[in-house]
Every structure is written in structure tokens, then in C-alpha cells.
Amino acid sequence: MNRMQPRRRTAAVVPDGTYRYQELADFIARLVDRGTLLPGSRVPSLRQISHERGMSLATALQAYRLLEDRGVLEARPQSGYYVARSAHARLEAPAISKTPSTPRTVSLAAAVLRLFENASDPSLVPLGCAVPSPELLAAGRLDRFLARAARDRGVERNTYAPSRGDRALRRALARRAARWGGALSPDDIVLTCGCTEALTLALQAVAQAGDTIAIESPTYFGVLHTLEVLNLRALELPTDPFTGVDPGALEQALRQQSIKACLLSSSLNNPLGCTPADDRKLQLLRILTKHRVPLIEDDIYGDIFFGERRSTPFSALDPAADVIYCSSFSKTVAPGYRIGWMMPGRHMQRVLERKMASTLSGLPLAQDAFADYLASGGYDRHLRRIRGVFRDNIERMSQAISRFFPEGTRVSRPSGGFVLWVELPRRIDTRELFDEALERGICFAPGDVFSATRRYGHCMRLSCGSPWSTRIERALETLGRMARDAPDGRPPR
Amino acid sequence: MNRMQPRRRTAAVVPDGTYRYQELADFIARLVDRGTLLPGSRVPSLRQISHERGMSLATALQAYRLLEDRGVLEARPQSGYYVARSAHARLEAPAISKTPSTPRTVSLAAAVLRLFENASDPSLVPLGCAVPSPELLAAGRLDRFLARAARDRGVERNTYAPSRGDRALRRALARRAARWGGALSPDDIVLTCGCTEALTLALQAVAQAGDTIAIESPTYFGVLHTLEVLNLRALELPTDPFTGVDPGALEQALRQQSIKACLLSSSLNNPLGCTPADDRKLQLLRILTKHRVPLIEDDIYGDIFFGERRSTPFSALDPAADVIYCSSFSKTVAPGYRIGWMMPGRHMQRVLERKMASTLSGLPLAQDAFADYLASGGYDRHLRRIRGVFRDNIERMSQAISRFFPEGTRVSRPSGGFVLWVELPRRIDTRELFDEALERGICFAPGDVFSATRRYGHCMRLSCGSPWSTRIERALETLGRMARDAPDGRPPR
Numbered sequence: 001m002n003r004m005q006p007r008r009r010t011a012a013v014v015p016d017g018t019y020r021y022q023e024l025a026d027f028i029a030r031l032v033d034r035g036t037l038l039p040g041s042r043v044p045s046l047r048q049i050s051h052e053r054g055m056s057l058a059t060a061l062q063a064y065r066l067l068e069d070r071g072v073l074e075a076r077p078q079s080g081y082y083v084a085r086s087a088h089a090r091l092e093a094p095a096i097s098k099t100p101s102t103p104r105t106v107s108l109a110a111a112v113l114r115l116f117e118n119a120s121d122p123s124l125v126p127l128g129c130a131v132p133s134p135e136l137l138a139a140g141r142l143d144r145f146l147a148r149a150a151r152d153r154g155v156e157r158n159t160y161a162p163s164r165g166d167r168a169l170r171r172a173l174a175r176r177a178a179r180w181g182g183a184l185s186p187d188d189i190v191l192t193c194g195c196t197e198a199l200t201l202a203l204q205a206v207a208q209a210g211d212t213i214a215i216e217s218p219t220y221f222g223v224l225h226t227l228e229v230l231n232l233r234a235l236e237l238p239t240d241p242f243t244g245v246d247p248g249a250l251e252q253a254l255r256q257q258s259i260k261a262c263l264l265s266s267s268l269n270n271p272l273g274c275t276p277a278d279d280r281k282l283q284l285l286r287i288l289t290k291h292r293v294p295l296i297e298d299d300i301y302g303d304i305f306f307g308e309r310r311s312t313p314f315s316a317l318d319p320a321a322d323v324i325y326c327s328s329f330s331k332t333v334a335p336g337y338r339i340g341w342m343m344p345g346r347h348m349q350r351v352l353e354r355k356m357a358s359t360l361s362g363l364p365l366a367q368d369a370f371a372d373y374l375a376s377g378g379y380d381r382h383l384r385r386i387r388g389v390f391r392d393n394i395e396r397m398s399q400a401i402s403r404f405f406p407e408g409t410r411v412s413r414p415s416g417g418f419v420l421w422v423e424l425p426r427r428i429d430t431r432e433l434f435d436e437a438l439e440r441g442i443c444f445a446p447g448d449v450f451s452a453t454r455r456y457g458h459c460m461r462l463s464c465g466s467p468w469s470t471r472i473e474r475a476l477e478t479l480g481r482m483a484r485d486a487p488d489g490r491p492p493r
Numbered sequence: 494m495n496r497m498q499p500r501r502r503t504a505a506v507v508p509d510g511t512y513r514y515q516e517l518a519d520f521i522a523r524l525v526d527r528g529t530l531l532p533g534s535r536v537p538s539l540r541q542i543s544h545e546r547g548m549s550l551a552t553a554l555q556a557y558r559l560l561e562d563r564g565v566l567e568a569r570p571q572s573g574y575y576v577a578r579s580a581h582a583r584l585e586a587p588a589i590s591k592t593p594s595t596p597r598t599v600s601l602a603a604a605v606l607r608l609f610e611n612a613s614d615p616s617l618v619p620l621g622c623a624v625p626s627p628e629l630l631a632a633g634r635l636d637r638f639l640a641r642a643a644r645d646r647g648v649e650r651n652t653y654a655p656s657r658g659d660r661a662l663r664r665a666l667a668r669r670a671a672r673w674g675g676a677l678s679p680d681d682i683v684l685t686c687g688c689t690e691a692l693t694l695a696l697q698a699v700a701q702a703g704d705t706i707a708i709e710s711p712t713y714f715g716v717l718h719t720l721e722v723l724n725l726r727a728l729e730l731p732t733d734p735f736t737g738v739d740p741g742a743l744e745q746a747l748r749q750q751s752i753k754a755c756l757l758s759s760s761l762n763n764p765l766g767c768t769p770a771d772d773r774k775l776q777l778l779r780i781l782t783k784h785r786v787p788l789i790e791d792d793i794y795g796d797i798f799f800g801e802r803r804s805t806p807f808s809a810l811d812p813a814a815d816v817i818y819c820s821s822f823s824k825t826v827a828p829g830y831r832i833g834w835m836m837p838g839r840h841m842q843r844v845l846e847r848k849m850a851s852t853l854s855g856l857p858l859a860q861d862a863f864a865d866y867l868a869s870g871g872y873d874r875h876l877r878r879i880r881g882v883f884r885d886n887i888e889r890m891s892q893a894i895s896r897f898f899p900e901g902t903r904v905s906r907p908s909g910g911f912v913l914w915v916e917l918p919r920r921i922d923t924r925e926l927f928d929e930a931l932e933r934g935i936c937f938a939p940g941d942v943f944s945a946t947r948r949y950g951h952c953m954r955l956s957c958g959s960p961w962s963t964r965i966e967r968a969l970e971t972l973g974r975m976a977r978d979a980p981d982g983r984p985p986r
Binding site: 109110113116117120131133134135137138139140142144146147148150151154155156157158159161162163193194196197200204208222225226228229230231334335336337338349352353354356357358359360361362363364365366 | 602603605606609610613622624627628630631632633635636637639640641643644647648649650651652653654655656686687689690693697701702715718719721722723724827828829830831842845846847849850851852853854855856857858859
């Protein structure tokens, strides 16, 4: 509760661009989520909280009204604000994952390709693919920068980009990284075709066929798929849905077996949405450094945090550690522009060599336009908007799940991003549900592709990346009914 | 000489878009090149040739005047046209390459990266990188299509492309392929990030670390680099600078060792510019089919032929053969757009799976704009123009080499493309020459990166992809002087 100490600030907007009332609302909502403030209990008065947090009464009132709108708080006349009783209906969060202690080869490619092809089918209700809908991304300003670059600089840019990519964009990225403590030169950065190419290059730079990579569990199926294509083995680590990978388990794994690299989310991992605190991250880094194992960090969701501030990437917490940082703008503004980037650290030469055999070069015009877009300052405004939309979507979808899904269902409480991880009762086989849902025009991501051992066969990932609609709400109702009516599936693994 | 049989045609433009006088000029030039028509000898009269070729006297006259302009023929008053004496000054072409009979691992990455980084330095005379200069490519129409797509379709295209890529562009490519006999569906095609990604996906689809791939020798260093990154071994095959890989040598290699795939240029290979005739290609295909070895064909230069017609790719000559076709538009119009494509044939599923771990998706807007550009018909007009420019550049550079380079120099006589392969006397080490040339502001491609065994240490590749200029001519004079003055290098390998 040390965050309730008085803090004096005068600006309405905190440095990362969040409004102060949003910051307070998030803080209170988290206390409710974690059971610190119980349903029906009184929350601190406006006078008290505004004093404690060093803000005006008006700002505190704005925060409480926002929480009232979201159904987290209830106002009682002459009495103040209380935690809503309906918050009681919240489902339990999943427990920390149990994982096998030996590395496994991966064999998911066909299932992943099938999911990807369906997830991009616009006729299906889009709960499958972790990509925000184009309407939400509203990248019209970026498109105008591209149109201008094509008109004005088409001729000079019609060649291969330098091996690291367009310098202006790398400079803009280095400037952004300075906000979360990264002191970078543009030459530390390599542009890639999305985060996918960045992760593949990072893995190729540090590991060879047959090597073992330690990863979160559940983990993004794209990572597992890349391990499969590169003939790498996956060692899944127990992962807590709030705090991430368990340092003790990592330490034990590193003692017991030969692990070539560790691949973790910087924050807001896909599918759990968990964010380790800085001290937890430093603890993980110390363990990896002790065993001389490089970390590949995936920060693709880092800008979509719901809390007070952006989580600091591993590489910025300890610049001396052996870390390859990977990210992209595909989740925040432009999956269609394929703007990924990485900081290979001491692996720069190997990464550049491998990039020459992968894509050789990105599109200079697209990189150029993106540099102009970032320079224009529109990105931060845009981020503030979509964070709010995603947070609302997550809240609405969580509520719909608690209404429609069978008893015993657990759901993640992500601290950002736009996906939910749903654990259904173990008798339910979500692979069977997936086939049936496709027939009914609904796509989701079945749980089995989030583990090399396909252990999450009773889970699913739902994307909240599209504007909320009755179509989506009905699809959740249908999924819930299908889950309740599902015959006993394969035995739990 | 069966091509001198009478052929009646009435159109001034042959089906592939070349003018008939150009076609005739190429034909005569080839007879001179190959020594069929000797310097000083009389060429067929205008009356005779126009009768034999089924064309008007005016067209034949236009062809002979073009050859006169190029210095290939001389007109003698009252006597007719003769092969120019200066044609005698032509340098010998390289002989068929000698190659080791065992596969080799590749270790070129650092040298290739260094070349690539220098080759894209605009301050150097651009003889190093096989990429046409943006002025020559003149892709302004394409840029306007991109600007329009960004304005009109930015929102809907801001998502991942389908796994094969934009359907409209695949349809346009299938229609173009029909011209050279390929009967394709858009679904047979996968769009890639340049030909680089296509070749990498093709190799990943058919081979695993440690496998051996049979290739041309000398071969494009990008292919060797990709083999290195994928941990594949290279078996170099003897390659004739006019007719390509020797079928006997291929047959012998396949009998003697385990070869997982063969990677050949469809035509106009880089760096020799050789084009095997159709029957030679069919012979190679029959050998590969007999040994059940897939062929990966690289057709990236296919549209830049100097002769009468486009060479038919292997895959179109025998649609039943196990061939993966790869190409791109990077050499003809837009290296900056990264539009590559491939036809994986029976390896479609594996290629799509691997593409998901490589780039996941291309840029929908760029693919969209390219489809519009192809539909507009401008590409064929553009090709006719740049073929003429490249042919002239090749001729001028060949002449400059014969003037400036040391005695004993041999130079390729490419049937298309825009690179020349130069064999210097064996005492000269072009790697040393490369370092010295960079200091003098000149970039070329040193020969050692064109072989896994670095056997071409006395050779160089020169690019003719920029408009001819005195700057380029002076650079060639400088290179020639440096080569003449070079101390004895390392012993020949």
C-alpha cells in the first residue's frame, strides 16, 4: 500500500501521457482486482484520496465516476463510494502453470497455419487473431505520410535500405527508448519485418538446431512455431498469470540442463497479460547472467499498459546484461506496415548477417513514412486512446465470460494488451470447440497451440482487439453455450 | 543456323514486346559474338536477310544501322555491311568453370555483409551491387499507385496479408506467367519479401542443416550466404558461361553423393549471364527427376533478356517436375518495394509454414499498389526501355574493359541482365584490389564471394546498372590501371 503515500504533482498528465484521473482509477481497480478492497466495502473518500495522492478533488471525482461507469464502484447518496457488489461475480484468475521439466521438440506448424488463415478471415467474429481491427488502429495519419513519401521521395528510396534499416526511423526509436531508460545510438538498432523476423533473427543468432530455449508457459504460438521451424527445443517454465516466470524454476532448470537462451516477454505477455515487477525482472536477469545465458525479450505489447507507467524492458534495467530486445508496432498502430525492430546487443554482427539471408532489406518508403509519423507526435495521443478502448474491451469481455461461460471457468486479469486467457473446466476440449465455432462463424485461438506439449487443451485465448459490439457479445454467448454443452473431451493432460 | 529459315511475320513488334529490328540486330550480334561471322567478313545483304527472316527491307536496314551505331558492323559504300574490325578487340569469354567434386561448408558471411554495406554507399562509383540505379528504374508510376492505395485503402489494408499474400497481385502474376507457358492459379503463388526470402523458404522447405545443395559456379554470393545461414553445404557444378551447368557433371554428382536439392538460375544467371537452351534445361530436369531431387529455380533476371524472346523457366517446360520457382521485381523496377514471389509446387504447405516464422506477412499496401501497376500495362513498356539501356551499358563496359584492363583478361558475354564477370590474370588478387578501390571511391564485387571455396580470387563482377557516365568510364580506367599495377597476389587456387 506504499503507493497510497502522499505524492505532490501538479500536471494533469503524467509523463507517459496518461491522465491523472485514469492513473487513479487504475490504481483503485487494481486494489479491487487483487481483493484488497472487497465488494461492498467503502473506498477512501474523495477528500482523503485527493490528499493522499496529491491531486485535486475534481480529478479524484473524475476517477471515481469513471470507475462507476465501468461498474467497479457504486455511489451511495450521502455515504460515498463503495466497491460494486457485481465485482463479486468476477471469475478466479488461472493459477501458476505446471510444466514438464524436460525440453520438448515442437510440432504445431499445421495447427498454427490453420489458425492464422482463419484468424484473418473477415467473415468470422474476430476473437482469434491478436491483431486490433483497422478501424480501432485508425492509421490514416500514417497512410498520409506514406502517400507523401511515395510522391516526394519515391525515386531516391527505390533501392535496398542499409542493412540496419532507415536511419531516421532508428533515430526516432532510440529517442523513444530514452523514455524508459534505454540510452541507445541509432546504430544499436536493426529494423525488421515485424517482431516475427526480429525474434527469428535473435534465435538464429544465439542458437543452433537441436538447442533448447527456455520460454514462458503458456506462450504465444508464434514463438513455438519459430522454434519448430528452426529445429529448437522448448523448455516451458512455470508462469504466474500476474508476476510471470518463476525465478526459482528458471534457476533450477539452468542448473539441471543445457539451455542456450531464454525468451521472455518484457511485459504483458501473450496470452496471460502478466507484468513482472522491476525487482522480479532484475532477479531473473541475475540468474541468467550467472549462468551466461542470453535473454531474448519480446516487448511487442509494452506500449499497451493499463497501469500508471510503462514497464521497463529487461535491457534497460541492466544495460550490461546479455539481452536481445525485440518489438514492433504491429499491435499498436500498423500491422500492415511490418515495422519491427530489435537491439541485438553483442550479437549485432550475427543478426545483420542473418537478416541478409532473411529479407535483405525492409521497404525504405514505409520506414521513411513511419519516421515522419513518429516525429509528428501523433503516436502518443493514439496510444492513450487505444489503451482506454482495450481496457474497456477487456472489462466487458471478462464480464461476458463470467455471465455466459460454465462454472469453474477462470480468466486472466491482464495488466495491458488486448487478449484474455480463459481456462475452461478440464473436461472441455477447445480444439473440438474451435472446429465447431468456425462452422458458426466464430474464430478464437484454441489453447493447445500455446504449449509445445499441447497441455492447454481446455483453454482458449480470446482477442478484444475490435470495437465492442452486440455481434461480439452474441459470439461469446454462443461460445459459452457450446462450452457448457460440450461432451466430455479427451482426458486432461 | 536453322533460325535463318524464312519466317513470315507482319507485326513490327514480336509477342514479347521487342521490336523486330532489335530482334534481328541481336541475332546478328550473337553470330558475331560466337565467331560464326568473323571480323571483316561480309554479312548477308539486306535483300537476302529480309527475305530469309520474312521482314521488310526497311526493318532489316534499321537493324543494320543499329549494329553500325553499336560498332558491331561497318557499312562500306557500294559493297554492303561487314563485321567491324574492332569487334576483333573483343576479349575472350571465360571458359567453363572447374569445381571441386565434394560439397563444402560456406563461410562468407562477414565478406558478404561488408560488400553489401559498401555496395549501398551512394558516394562510391556503383559497380558493386547488382541493383539498377533509381533513375534508370524510374518507378514514379508505381509510387503514384502506392500513394493512391495509401490514401484510398489505407484503413482496410492495415492488417496482416493472407498467408500467400495479396490475391490481386497473385492473379496478375499468374496472368504474366501464362505468357511463358505457365498455367497457374493465383493459389499456386506465394508473395515474399524479395527473391531472397523466396530462396530461403524454398531451401528450408526441402533441406535441413547438414544437407548438400548443388549450385552453379560461380554463383550469386547471396545464395552462398543463405546456404551458410541455413547450415547447408554447397556442391559447385562446372558452369559454362554460355550454356550453364553441365548436365554430365550434374548426373555424375547425383550418382556419387547425396544431394538434397539443386538450385539453378532459370536464365541469365548472376554473375555469368548465361542462358541454357530449352533442350538443355529439359535434359537437366530429366536427370533431377530420375534421381528424385527437387530443383529450386531463380528467375530474377528472366525479364531482362537481350535476345528474341524470354527464356522459359524450368517449371513451365515440365509442369510435372519437382520445381520451386522463385523470382522478384527487384532487378527490373522496384528493389525498394520488396515484391518477390514463388511457386512452391508440391512444397506449398511447408513453405507457408516457414513464411509464418520468417516475415509472417508482406505489406498489403505495397502489394496492392504493385497489382495496380501491373494491371496498368506500364511494366512491359518499361522493360523494353531498360533492356535497351542495359544492353548498351554491357556493350560499353565490355569495350572499356578491353581498352583498360591487363592483357589476358576475359569477360563474360551475358545474354541479358546487367552484370559482367571479369577474369583477370591469375596473379591478381581482387580482394586486395577491392580494399584499394574502396579507398579510391569505387565499389565492385570481388570474385572470392562467388564460390564456397573462394576459388575466384582473380575475378570480379561489375554492375552495369547505372546510366553510363564519364565517372563510370574513369572508374574502369582506374580499376584497369590498378589491376595492371597489382603486385603478384596469393597463388592461384
